[in-house]
Amino acid sequence: xxxxxxxxxxxxxxxxxxxxxPGCRTVQGEVExxxxxxxxxxxxxxxxxxxxxxxxxxGQVVHLDVPESKMRIPWRKAINALLPDDVCVTEVEVxxxxxxxxxxxxxxxxxxxxxxELEFILPQRKPFVWRMAGLNQTAMxxxxxxxxxxxxxxxxxxxxxxxRDTRRTVARFWREPGQTQWETVYRIxxxxxxxxxxxxxxxxxxxxxxxxxxxxDIPALIAVRDRSLAPPTAPSRGLCLERIFFDVxxxxxxxxxDEEELDEGD
Amino acid sequence: xxxxxxxxxxxxxxxxxxxxxPGCRTVQGEVExxxxxxxxxxxxxxxxxxxxxxxxxxGQVVHLDVPESKMRIPWRKAINALLPDDVCVTEVEVxxxxxxxxxxxxxxxxxxxxxxELEFILPQRKPFVWRMAGLNQTAMxxxxxxxxxxxxxxxxxxxxxxxRDTRRTVARFWREPGQTQWETVYRIxxxxxxxxxxxxxxxxxxxxxxxxxxxxDIPALIAVRDRSLAPPTAPSRGLCLERIFFDVxxxxxxxxxDEEELDEGD
Numbered sequence: 453x454x455x456x457x458x459x460x461x462x463x464x465x466x467x468x469x470x471x472x473x474p475g476c477r478t479v480q481g482e483v484e485x486x487x488x489x490x491x492x493x494x495x496x497x498x499x500x501x502x503x504x505x506x507x508x509x510x511g512q513v514v515h516l517d518v519p520e521s522k523m524r525i526p527w528r529k530a531i532n533a534l535l536p537d538d539v540c541v542t543e544v545e546v547x548x549x550x551x552x553x554x555x556x557x558x559x560x561x562x563x564x565x566x567x568x569e570l571e572f573i574l575p576q577r578k579p580f581v582w583r584m585a586g587l588n589q590t591a592m593x594x595x596x597x598x599x600x601x602x603x604x605x606x607x608x609x610x611x612x613x614x615x616r617d618t619r620r621t622v623a624r625f626w627r628e629p630g631q632t633q634w635e636t637v638y639r640i641x642x643x644x645x646x647x648x649x650x651x652x653x654x655x656x657x658x659x660x661x662x663x664x665x666x667x668x669d670i671p672a673l674i675a676v677r678d679r680s681l682a683p684p685t686a687p688s689r690g691l692c693l694e695r696i697f698f699d700v701x702x703x704x705x706x707x708x709x710d711e712e713e714l715d716e717g718d
Numbered sequence: 719x720x721x722x723x724x725x726x727x728x729x730x731x732x733x734x735x736x737x738x739x740p741g742c743r744t745v746q747g748e749v750e751x752x753x754x755x756x757x758x759x760x761x762x763x764x765x766x767x768x769x770x771x772x773x774x775x776x777g778q779v780v781h782l783d784v785p786e787s788k789m790r791i792p793w794r795k796a797i798n799a800l801l802p803d804d805v806c807v808t809e810v811e812v813x814x815x816x817x818x819x820x821x822x823x824x825x826x827x828x829x830x831x832x833x834x835e836l837e838f839i840l841p842q843r844k845p846f847v848w849r850m851a852g853l854n855q856t857a858m859x860x861x862x863x864x865x866x867x868x869x870x871x872x873x874x875x876x877x878x879x880x881x882r883d884t885r886r887t888v889a890r891f892w893r894e895p896g897q898t899q900w901e902t903v904y905r906i907x908x909x910x911x912x913x914x915x916x917x918x919x920x921x922x923x924x925x926x927x928x929x930x931x932x933x934x935d936i937p938a939l940i941a942v943r944d945r946s947l948a949p950p951t952a953p954s955r956g957l958c959l960e961r962i963f964f965d966v967x968x969x970x971x972x973x974x975x976d977e978e979e980l981d982e983g984d
Binding site for chain 1: 727728729774776794795798803804805806807808836837838839840841842844846897
């Protein structure tokens with residue numbers, strides 16, 4: 453059966469996260485319900501990254517196999533016609549059968565937006581930012597560099613997660629101006645993310661910006677491998693899964709990781 | 719009593735417009751309710767531009783007089799603490815007593831955003847755009863220039879409006895890329911706008927983009943001064959009141975227009 457890769461965008465505000473959960477409205481649940489209608493039967497999709505309740509996406513990826521007979525459907529148009537307002541499919545591609553939304557992902561980019569004005573937030577931007585005024589940007593810039601590279605990020609993983617290998621490689625961690633004069637976007641690219649890793653790193657970065665930690669405290673916080681010693685998690689609304697990079701060939705040559713070791717995502 | 723100028727931003731989605739209306743949730747109603755709490759009595763504010771239901775703002779302006787005794791209030795912080803999520807005050811300034819949010823306004827800038835992708839709209843952008851794919855941009859660029867200058871815009875005024883002098887001067891009408899690759903923003907600056915004038919002009923521009931009108935039909939449409947002959951109104955959600963320019967001196971030297979002739983705004 454041909455395999456389709458779907459790229460999804462959504463606002464996480466009204467979702468109880470991405471993964472299907474009984475009695476909760478989830479991205480996976482909404483997308484699977486639409487696909488089930490189109491394919492006349494239950495469908496289970498696999499997501500590249502598990503995003504928590506409230507987290508947004510511009511470039512989430514899922515894949516599914518569809519019967520050859522359904523390939524004449526104008527997929528993108530048809531799915532979008534049935535999806536609710538807060539999730540859409542921006543791209544549909546036919547991919548080789550060895551493509552897997554989770555196993556073939558080589559790196560992901562998350563963006564976290566901080567709103568710097570204390571007294572107001574533009575209503576247009578409120579669902580997408582975390583308000584945190586008066587941060588020391590110079591200290592934060594120094595702190596960011598300590599996260600780059602291959603590290604054991606256990607201190608930045610949600611407690612109780614059953615992942616054994618907590619080492620990940622952060623390729624880039626940089627900031628850019630946001631959509632308005634009051635926003636700064638922190639982007640982080642890594643080969644994988646532990647559960648709530650981005651939000652925990654941002655929580656730590658903000659602690660540095662507020663003078664509660666020094667940039668040079670970061671290496672020790674990483675080395676201690678203890679979540680309870682790191683600053684609190686940043687709220688989900690500032691986070692957006694922007695892009696996922698894939699390498700199907702890497703996957704098809706046998707480098708597929710142990711399934712138990714897969715990221716929970718952020 | 720000192721006079722305060724408040725700059726407001728709001729998303730129009732959940733408002734039945736700006737002006738106070740019995741039984742409806744309006745921007746004016748929400749702001750007046752907050753001010754009444756702060757000043758311990760009923761407050762009536764005057765708005766620079768009347769925006770319709772669904773229209774957004776980044777730079778709406780109102781003014782009000784407050785007792786000297788209330789001047790120690792941290793106004794911006796206090797108002798924002800009481801306002802609902804979809805409206806905020808971005809700036810509070812003390813202005814001379816001759817400043818008037820409507821009478822002192824010399825020009826306004828509105829932005830209208832068109833979404834060019836037919837099959838989806840990013841959920842993040844849905845409340846702020848009008849989807850209209852396959853437009854002929856070259857024809858639209860030519861058409862835009864016909865609106866610039868001093869014209870009688872009666873053909874672009876909502877029917878049944880009691881404005882006698884329907885001449886306005888469009889200083890600029892230009893387009894810029896939007897926040898995403900699928901958006902184009904059309905900005906228009908004029909000394910004043912008739913009711914629904916921007917949305918009617920955009921409706922006309924889109925008719926040109928769809929090949930239903932030629933750019934060279936615009937001068938005749940303007941000259942005919944008949945709303946029923948012009949294309950339909952564009953939806954409110956794509957429209958945003960971005961900025962209002964003021965000249966208090968012009969107002970205080972006696973050039974205040976007849977109140978009956980004031981713009982209804984868009």
